[in-house]
Amino acid sequence: MPLTAIKDNSGKIFKYVLIDSSDSAVEIHPHGATITSWVAGGKQRLFLSKKAILDGSKPIRGGIPLVFPQFGPGKLKQHGFARDTVWELLGYKDQSDGVKAKFLLSENSSTLGSLWPYKFRLVYTILLSQSSLKLSFELKNTDQNPFSFTTLFHTYFVTSDIENVRVNNLEQTIYDDKIEKSVDNKETSDAIRFTKSVDRVYKNTVDELKVTISNDESILITKKNLNDIVLWNPWAEIAKGMSDFGDEEYKTMFCAEAGSVSTPIELQPGNDWECHMQLTLQ
Numbered sequence: 406m407p408l409t410a411i412k413d414n415s416g417k418i419f420k421y422v423l424i425d426s427s428d429s430a431v432e433i434h435p436h437g438a439t440i441t442s443w444v445a446g447g448k449q450r451l452f453l454s455k456k457a458i459l460d461g462s463k464p465i466r467g468g469i470p471l472v473f474p475q476f477g478p479g480k481l482k483q484h485g486f487a488r489d490t491v492w493e494l495l496g497y498k499d500q501s502d503g504v505k506a507k508f509l510l511s512e513n514s515s516t517l518g519s520l521w522p523y524k525f526r527l528v529y530t531i532l533l534s535q536s537s538l539k540l541s542f543e544l545k546n547t548d549q550n551p552f553s554f555t556t557l558f559h560t561y562f563v564t565s566d567i568e569n570v571r572v573n574n575l576e577q578t579i580y581d582d583k584i585e586k587s588v589d590n591k592e593t594s595d596a597i598r599f600t601k602s603v604d605r606v607y608k609n610t611v612d613e614l615k616v617t618i619s620n621d622e623s624i625l626i627t628k629k630n631l632n633d634i635v636l637w638n639p640w641a642e643i644a645k646g647m648s649d650f651g652d653e654e655y656k657t658m659f660c661a662e663a664g665s666v667s668t669p670i671e672l673q674p675g676n677d678w679e680c681h682m683q684l685t686l687q
């Protein structure tokens with residue numbers, strides 16, 4: 406069986422483990438359908454804070470939390486409700502191109518009572534193969550009114566040393582800088598490094614980016630129907646103010662997040678929208 410449910414002492418499902426025939430594995434918490442581990446090529450590829458809260462009382466600090474229907478602060482709570490709601494497992498399958506698990510989030514009394522009072526059906530598909538992880542969203546507006554949303558795969562990568570990290574393929578791309586509080590800057594580097602607090606939204610980027618993790622490791626991020634890339638590392642000062650993140654952990658992580666955040670997407674009643682992000686070991 407490619408999928409195993411691990412229960413806690415009270416019998417509640419704590420996490421799912423999805424394993425393919427090559428021993429690549431992901432762990433997924435029902436809370437937020439948050440992937441907290443991706444082991445491929447014999448190594449852990451995602452960062453999970455040692456101080457992450459995994460009991461469902463807050464979003465998980467690390468892995469791949471799902472941002473929907475709002476990126477950042479706004480009418481709803483920061484990054485929306487998807488990462489902070491329990492998703493339902495729809496099923497899993499062993500197929501020729503990998504193992505697959507599907508999760509569902511739809512409206513409930515809490516989301517309908519929020520400032521985003523729409524009916525929707527969001528299916529999240531995780532497809533794991535030997536050297537890649539493909540994450541897809543299929544969203545349907547099941548409401549009688551149109552709605553708009555922003556969304557993001559908030560991916561935390563792990564590195565043994567942040568000094569070795571480079572993000573390629575964003576040269577000449579326009580970005581907003583949330584630390585410098587400036588908009589529409591043009592990227593001049595062909596290999597972006599993290600040497601201080603970074604919080605940037607690169608807009609309308611190319612769909613294929615390379616992230617170098619260390620001298621002999623890199624990961625290709627490919628995306629479809631997602632316009633933007635967010636780069637984030639809190640660095641020392643901001644890290645100190647985060648209760649679920651260690652003071653020194655900024656040295657071993659960075660976020661490179663594929664999403665559509667700079668321009669909200671509007672979806673008419675009855676209409677569908679799809680996107681995906683794929684991570685491939687190089």
Ligand SMILES: O=P(O)(O)OC[C@H]1O[C@H](O)[C@H](O)[C@@H](O)[C@@H]1O
Pocket residue numbers: 464477483484583604605635636637660
């Ligand atoms: O602390 P969180 O709500 O999980 O957000 C963590 C970070 O997420 C994104 O990368 C945003 O661009 C940042 O502004 C934010 O600080």
